[in-house]
Amino acid sequence: MLVPPKNSFQVQGLRSPENFYWVLQDPVPLAGMCLPETNWPWQSIYDCGFTNLVSLHPMGHDPTPLTSIHDQPLEDLISGDSPKDPVLEIGRIRSATRTILKSLSDSQGIVVHCWGGRGRTGTVLGCVLRELGYEGQRVVKFLDEIQRIRGREGWPEAIWQSEIVRKWPDV
Template sequence: MNMVALNRRDRGCTDKDRANLNKPIENCYWVNPHLLASEYPGHQDLAKTRFHINKYLDSGLSCFIDLTQPKELEPYDLILSQESQDRNLATVYRRKPIVDYSVPSRNGMARILDTIQSDIQAGHKVVVHCWGGVGRTGTVIGCYLVGQGLSGEESLRELSQYWSTVGCLKRWNHPITPQSEDQFRMILDWNQ
């Protein structure tokens, strides 16, 4: 699938576009009007999970791509299903696990990016998340941006701009995205 040809129009949001999009939570950023990068929407407190899920649904998000490992965190997919049914919404939950601080294989990353692209083409607004929304999520979004026609360096600069819009406490604890050298390298080497 040629992601550059398919999505040149959706490469990214301008600052003005971003200001007009509803951020469901503080620690997330819009990549384009169809793609949101975020921290984990679940919580140990089920009431908080339900609250967060409803904020995502209020923002029009209908496809959730979870980059965490099974059993890494409290699952939220059943609450997503319940809240979606209560609202008569069709939502999709997909797990595409990546080990924390790590990167997937090149084929694994290509499959994740193809999934994002297919879901957007199917009319979904997609949210991609890991635990903190920093390392694994930043790596996927960085490679996505390279697939949209940016160089690896341009993608990292764009990620830095996006990251500047998340909550200040999150940025204090994690001043850059992604997190590991391997994650940076994957973005820089993507599509080479």
């Protein structure tokens, strides 16, 4: 069941949902967040049931006790444009999505980040939710609501991102 954005669980040392937002709690936690800072409370995140990290934007520090299981950047689409190489980008989204699904099937909580925790993170989380059986329009609406509650302009950053989520996995 999707965690209602207004009822995001708290992680000690982080503002939720501004810096860290829950997507799923049961049976395994799944969350998104912005680019972590040097003094990020990794232990608090771990204590909430998260063991793995997917990075969609380069990060220069160690997330221990979490394990970084995927570190492949996606193209930042904050400009609203489509990616320069859509086929490559879809392949990278598919790779991140598979990694997350494997973590969830192994009962290992996972957190996903990019720079702001909005566009790229939302796209990958949206594709994961589609793989878990959630309907495309519901996922797009959910992601938009999360971002508005976080004080952002909503989701997606680029129409291309919502089209991918709506059509997933048939892209």
